[in-house]
Amino acid sequence: MSGILRNRAGRFGVICGVFAVFLFIPSCSSRNRIEGYLYYRLNADPTTLDPALVTDVTGGGITAKLFNGLVKLDPHLNVVPDIAERWEAREGGRYFLFHLKRGITFVNGREVTARDVQYSFTRILDPKGRSPNSWVLERISGAREFMSGAAKEVAGIEVVDRYTVRISLARPFSPFLNLLTMTAAYIVPKEAVERWGADFGDHPVGTGPFVMGRWDRNGELVLERNDRYFDGRARVRGIVYRVIPEELTTVTEFETGNLDVLSIPAYEYSRYRRSPVWNGLISSAKGLNTYYLGFNCSRPPFNDIRLRQAAACAIDRRKILDTFLERRGRLAEGPVPDLLRKWRIFHGYRYDPAKAGRIVREAGAVNRRIYFYVTSDQEVVDIAEIIQSYLKKAGLDVRIRQLEWSAYKTALNRGQADMFWISWWADYPDPENFLFPLFHSSNHGAGGNRAWYTNKEVDRLIEAGQTETNAVERLRYYGDAENIIVRDLPLVCFWHRTDYTLHQPSVKNYRIYPVYSIDKGMEVSF
Amino acid sequence: MKGFILRKVLLLVPLLFGITLTTFALTKALPGDPAVNMVGERSRPEIIAKMRKEIGADKGVVRQYAGYVLLLLQGEMGRSYYTNRNVLDDIRIKFPNTLRLALGAMAMAIPPGMILGLFAAMRKGGWADRTISVFSISLLSIPVFWSGLMLMLLFGLVLKLLPPSGTGGLRYMLLPALTLSLPALGTIARVTRVSVLEVADMPFIRTARAKGISDCRVNGIHVMKNALIPVVTVIGLDFASYLNGAVLTETIFGWDGIGRFMMEGIIKRDYPVIMGCIIVGTSLFVFTNLAVDILYHYLDPRMRIYETER
Numbered sequence: 058m059s060g061i062l063r064n065r066a067g068r069f070g071v072i073c074g075v076f077a078v079f080l081f082i083p084s085c086s087s088r089n090r091i092e093g094y095l096y097y098r099l100n101a102d103p104t105t106l107d108p109a110l111v112t113d114v115t116g117g118g119i120t121a122k123l124f125n126g127l128v129k130l131d132p133h134l135n136v137v138p139d140i141a142e143r144w145e146a147r148e149g150g151r152y153f154l155f156h157l158k159r160g161i162t163f164v165n166g167r168e169v170t171a172r173d174v175q176y177s178f179t180r181i182l183d184p185k186g187r188s189p190n191s192w193v194l195e196r197i198s199g200a201r202e203f204m205s206g207a208a209k210e211v212a213g214i215e216v217v218d219r220y221t222v223r224i225s226l227a228r229p230f231s232p233f234l235n236l237l238t239m240t241a242a243y244i245v246p247k248e249a250v251e252r253w254g255a256d257f258g259d260h261p262v263g264t265g266p267f268v269m270g271r272w273d274r275n276g277e278l279v280l281e282r283n284d285r286y287f288d289g290r291a292r293v294r295g296i297v298y299r300v301i302p303e304e305l306t307t308v309t310e311f312e313t314g315n316l317d318v319l320s321i322p323a324y325e326y327s328r329y330r331r332s333p334v335w336n337g338l339i340s341s342a343k344g345l346n347t348y349y350l351g352f353n354c355s356r357p358p359f360n361d362i363r364l365r366q367a368a369a370c371a372i373d374r375r376k377i378l379d380t381f382l383e384r385r386g387r388l389a390e391g392p393v394p395d396l397l398r399k400w401r402i403f404h405g406y407r408y409d410p411a412k413a414g415r416i417v418r419e420a421g422a423v424n425r426r427i428y429f430y431v432t433s434d435q436e437v438v439d440i441a442e443i444i445q446s447y448l449k450k451a452g453l454d455v456r457i458r459q460l461e462w463s464a465y466k467t468a469l470n471r472g473q474a475d476m477f478w479i480s481w482w483a484d485y486p487d488p489e490n491f492l493f494p495l496f497h498s499s500n501h502g503a504g505g506n507r508a509w510y511t512n513k514e515v516d517r518l519i520e521a522g523q524t525e526t527n528a529v530e531r532l533r534y535y536g537d538a539e540n541i542i543v544r545d546l547p548l549v550c551f552w553h554r555t556d557y558t559l560h561q562p563s564v565k566n567y568r569i570y571p572v573y574s575i576d577k578g579m580e581v582s583f
Numbered sequence: 584m585k586g587f588i589l590r591k592v593l594l595l596v597p598l599l600f601g602i603t604l605t606t607f608a609l610t611k612a613l614p615g616d617p618a619v620n621m622v623g624e625r626s627r628p629e630i631i632a633k634m635r636k637e638i639g640a641d642k643g644v645v646r647q648y649a650g651y652v653l654l655l656l657q658g659e660m661g662r663s664y665y666t667n668r669n670v671l672d673d674i675r676i677k678f679p680n681t682l683r684l685a686l687g688a689m690a691m692a693i694p695p696g697m698i699l700g701l702f703a704a705m706r707k708g709g710w711a712d713r714t715i716s717v718f719s720i721s722l723l724s725i726p727v728f729w730s731g732l733m734l735m736l737l738f739g740l741v742l743k744l745l746p747p748s749g750t751g752g753l754r755y756m757l758l759p760a761l762t763l764s765l766p767a768l769g770t771i772a773r774v775t776r777v778s779v780l781e782v783a784d785m786p787f788i789r790t791a792r793a794k795g796i797s798d799c800r801v802n803g804i805h806v807m808k809n810a811l812i813p814v815v816t817v818i819g820l821d822f823a824s825y826l827n828g829a830v831l832t833e834t835i836f837g838w839d840g841i842g843r844f845m846m847e848g849i850i851k852r853d854y855p856v857i858m859g860c861i862i863v864g865t866s867l868f869v870f871t872n873l874a875v876d877i878l879y880h881y882l883d884p885r886m887r888i889y890e891t892e893r
Contacts, residue, residue, distance in 0.1 A: 101847065102666075104621075104665050104666075105665075112622065112623035184629075187622070187630055187633055187634060187637070188630070189621075189622035189623045189630055191627060191630070192627070204627075204629075255667055256667070273839075274666065274673075274839075275677075275750070275837075275839040275843060275844070275847075276749070276750055276839055299749070299837075300837065301748055301837045302834050302837065302843070302847075303748075303834055303835050303837070305732055305835075306732075306735065306747060306748045306835055306836065306837060309732075309735050309736060309739055309740050309747045309748075310739075310747050310748060312740055313739050313740055313743065313746075313747055315746070315747070460614070461614055461615060462615070463614065463615030463616060463619065463620050463852065464614030464615050466619075467614070467615065467616065467619075
């Protein structure tokens with residue numbers, strides 16, 4: 058070193074080096090953003106932004122800002138007009154006449170017409186396509202014939218005139234308008250789909266308040282404001298979604314100011330709650346979800362209702378919610394979330410460990426081995442261990458089996474688990490979306506009824522609710538069905554999670570919604 | 584020398600074939616169905632079946648493997664199940680990022696590692712040696728997910744000097760490269776120390792000193808050059824493993840490299856991505872080792888004589 062300093066060239070080099078460091082340091086900053094743009098985090102890239110193919114919440118949330126449907130949900134979960142100006146339901150909900158707003162254009166400048174609605178819906182059902190979302194529209198009259206190749210077009214989608222489209226259903230389905238708020242029912246322009254083919258998901262063209270900017274996979278996905286949006290102009294110039302896989306990195310990026318909104322990780326919740334700086338900036342939304350402990354009712358040991366009752370009485374759900382989850386949810390009375398329930402539950406379950414032990418003994422199931430299937434998610438494993446300890450006190454020998462997500466789903470769909478921990482999130486805000494998939498006997502396994510629960514009366518009530526157009530009557534059917542389900546206990550419902558987010562003080566009018574498609578990014582501003 | 588390289592390269596053929604076979608078998612043994620993962624379990628069975636057909640999962644395993652090898656022979660690696668993008672194109676985009684990170688990490692690890700190792704050896708048994716030993720063992724033992732987060736908090740949040748995550752120029756590269764360099768620095772320092780001590784006791788070093796050559800020249804040239812072989816091996820192994828993608832570092836810092844790409848492929852059961860990354864990664868590993876072998880020839884004349892005699 059001293060040799061270097063004695064040498065003239067060496068001295069010059071060292072001076073240059075020190076100078077470069079001093080030049081470099083002030084130019085460095087941990088801030089990394091464009092002004093006027095709202096910064097969100099994604100934990101992974103969305104698979105696609107093609108409404109026909111989107112199945113993930115990440116993709117759904119972004120497509121909601123790029124596209125519109127005939128109808129949409131408002132913040133109170135009511136179905137309101139979107140591209141449709143109004144609609145008429147006729148023949149007891151057998152068909153709907155949608156009148157489109159005039160002058161709405163795709164971002165390529167072409168006006169949206171009834172033909173686009175017909176094209177978009179037919180595309181979802183096209184047997185040559187590979188849309189996983191065909192179930193959303195398969196209740197349209199003629200959809201099944203079209204999907205099977207027996208018909209060349211969907212009979213139930215008719216273009217009446219340039220701005221009117223008539224949709225007939227095979228039979229009345231009361232939540233049909235709710236289905237039309239989903240991503241799969243967004244309207245796309247034929248020419249753009251045909252131009253991009255399989256790559257339409259990378260180059261989405263819609264009618265939404267934002268247009269696709271750029272998408273560097275594993276980096277950033279940028280949406281630019283659509284200044285010609287028919288329903289006003291977003292207040293931010295654009296939205297940048299940064300792909301950050303790691304949660305702790307996300308927290309650091311948020312606190313550095315590189316993200317505007319943070320979905321609060323469980324382990325950071327109490328810190329932010331206690332912080333005088335951040336506490337006032339926490340937003341929450343009651344989620345339309347149910348977390349539950351399911352039993353396989355089709356085989357021993359849980360085909361015996363007594364053991365299901367014992368398990369329900371053995372676990373102090375309130376205690377777990379208050380301590381482990383720090384009250385980040387609402388105790389569940391039944392499978393239908395409190396936001397959607399307009400009836401009473403008569404036979405709820407209470408924590409009663411003495412009763413649980415007694416039932417287990419009476420059923421002759423002391424030390425009965427039970428295989429409890431869970432995913433390898435750490436929070437789930439922790440909850441499983443808590444449940445295991447409660448059931449041990451009741452006399453049941455619970456063995457936890459952790460599986461990778463898809464292997465876990467396969468095992469459940471094949472009915473291999475005695476008991477399992479899972480959640481159900483609403484596709485659309487209607488009790489039917491909880492009752493039909495989770496409890497109707499036509500949905501055993503992959504359909505959603507992983508408890509393999511069968512009750513003909515419940516089937517009948519759910520079906521009656523699906524076709525009933527009188528709102529009061531419908532709720533009565535659903536209420537009766539849920540009360541029977543809670544009594545039969547194919548699953549013990551634990552809680553409905555509440556989502557918490559934190560935003561920067563500079564972000565105004567930010568709020569989160571129970572359903573991702575409600576957020577069009579219009580109100581939020583700086 | 585040419586014969587040596589040719590022999591090594593020819594050996595790569597059965598090796599790479601074995602790698603494709605093993606990787607393919609392991610990938611197929613993974614639980615889960617990629618077709619269901621892709622279209623969601625609420626899809627109709629016809630859609631799932633169609634998807635299986637589209638990705639070739641409806642064929643027998645042997646036919647699938649034969650198809651894949653054929654694809655490889657054509658210089659292709661298939662398309663990602665999810666993005667429908669050419670896997671080789673994606674690897675071409677991500678590999679330079681991984682290479683930059685690996686080179687950056689090595690640039691940060693090699694000079695200080697070797698200097699510390701040499702210094703510790705020269706002060707054998709003294710406080711400096713002991714301090715350096717503790718320091719290098721600490722660097723080796725600290726997991727990168729911890730050191731990475733600490734560096735991120737310090738430079739990103741507290742000092743606000745560097746962006747905590749992202750892929751980009753030097754600003755973005757410093758933290759992940761530094762994180763990755765720390766264990767390598769520890770290893771290089773330790774190996775250098777041991778190797779230098781071993782060489783320093785050799786008779787030819789004593790001869791050099793007896794000839795009156797300065798300490799600086801003896802240590803810097805005679806000792807270091809002869810002590811380099813194990814150090815180069817360690818550097819080669821570390822570098823090759825970094826080229827395969829430092830999964831944790833790339834994930835923590837959101838660095839768009841091969842490691843993160845492969846990790847996402849594994850999570851999504853995107854078989855062409857997993858296969859492509861493993862095959863490219865293993866080939867790089869093998870080629871780096873080949874380069875290290877060749878480097879030995881220049882560093883150690885005994886190797887050249889040995890090869891000539893053979």
